[in-house]
Amino acid sequence: MMDKILLAGFGGQGVMFVGKILTYAGMLAGREVCWIPSYGPEMRGGTANCSVVISDEEIHSPVIEYADCGIVLNQQSYEKFLPRIKPGGTLVANSSIVDTAQKRDDINVVAVPAGELANGLGNASLANMVCLGALLAALTTVDMAGVEKAVDAVVGKKKPELYEINLAAVRKGAGK
Template identity: 50%
Template sequence: MTEELIIAGFGGQGVLSMGKILAYSGIMQNQEVSWMPSYGPEMRGGTANVTVIVSDERISSPILTIFDSAIILNQQSMDKFEAGVRPGGTLLYDPNGITRHPKRKDINIYQVEAARLASEMGNTKIFNMVVLGAYLKIKPVVKMENVILGLKKSLPERYHKLIPLNEDAINAGLKNVIAVQELH
């Protein structure tokens, strides 16, 4: 199994930390992982993306242009990465703030209203965990127990009290992902 994923959105949405939790979860089940961020003069509100690879084999290139899956969290990223999804691959997005929806006919497309769900749960910071939950429902590349272990590993000790809240957010994403287009 190899999953090549791009997560793209605004800085401050938790794009990089979501990728880190996924990578740590992969380590927890003895897989090879890589996490390659876009880095640069970026800041809160600017664009941010990270390529995460989880694989049973040694990972070659950590930098890719074609992805098995794309998680897209703003319009700029939709414009940039929709074309990069492999035919038959998966695109997951939050429709909040999206004006031009994906048009590809040869990929699976899913939506999750993560921003709305996080806000209804009273904490917009768990937005990224809602998205992660939705992604894991479509692509169960890592087991839920390993995600919780991954969270413990990647969060500093003082935030461990927030793990149940993050778990709730992941579950909210799991339950609320909607299939827009599924290939058969």
């Protein structure tokens, strides 16, 4: 099993954080993982993206030409990464601010009003985690239990009050 995942959005939307959660979830499940942030001018220019590879076997090439799935949190990223999903793959889009009119017939675009759902939880900055919840169905290497462990590992110890709300957002996105 292997998941190659692309994650993108504005800086500050928590793209790197989702990547980290996925990476931890993979690692804590004993899988091979690799997290590649964008860095440099790209990072400072407003749009952030990272990629995550989770695999049962050693990860040789960490370069993702075509991803199995991904999350895009803003319009720019939707347009950039729509062509980068493999046929049959899934792209979760934050439909609160992303217009998904541009389509591909061979992939599954999941439009989630993540902004509104996050607002409903009282914290607009959780749109990233809502999208993560919506992505779970498309993943072969990470499930809800894995995300719970990862959120605990990453934020649980430092900010216990954020643990519950983050997981609530993931569940919301997963429709649970």
